[in-house]
Amino acid sequence: MASPAAVRELQRDLENKANDLSRIQKDIAKNHQVRKKYTIQLGENELVLKELELLKEEANVYKLIGPVLVKQDLAEANANVRKRIEYISAELKRLDATVQDLEEKQNSKREAVLKVQQRMQALQAGKAKA
């Protein structure tokens, strides 16, 4: 009587929660990818900074902007690379916070899905619970 409807409702609930869970997991995977990209860029920029610091004052620094090599001031190049490193580090910290939040959500969703599954099993076994 009320049982098959209840089962169907539980199934719909289960589907919704499972979809939410897979969405969160996809977000976590994307987060990891972006994080990897930023980490690589951070490493490269730090190498560049080290090289720039080894240079003497009068050394010539050029930057590749599109197909054009433009002469840059050493101080300016240093400042640019430093700013970029700061920006990337800030982005990485932000991503860390986001992924932690996402992982918490993932865990709680997993628990919710489990609970719904258990209720479904109980319903199908008992067939007398509401």
Place this chain on the structure above:
Amino acid sequence: MASSKGPASPAARVAEMEKMSVEQLKAVKEQTDLEVNLLQDSLNNIRTATTRLDLASAALHDLSLRPQGKKMLVPLTASLYVPGTLDDSEKVLVDIGTGYFVEKTMVEGKDYCERKIHLLKSNYDQLLELASNKKTVADEAGAALQAKLKQLAPQT
């Protein structure tokens, strides 16, 4: 990619594996195999980069031996070369990454190549150690899995 493989000593690891079910063991082995493959890919990348740097270093050395004004063919594209003359080979333009180029002397340029090659070699060694440790764990998991399977199917 942080995956703690539990106890660090091999004997303790094997003991842990014996306690796991076939399913869990299979999962552990697959996970470790994936990691080993990733590490191997990284190792290959480092080897390629080191080779390129070696070539650059050799080219630099060759360039330093050539006299100024020497006739040469300059590549404009992969299939188009244009005749030109060698200008001052004492100055070289070095790509240090993220679109920055630095003018260096020939000696500094060679030194740059050497430094980069050393850095890559040390990274390679570190990675090699990591990879062989992971491979050991993967092999242990595989052996434990085989033993378990044999246990479960003693007939025939």
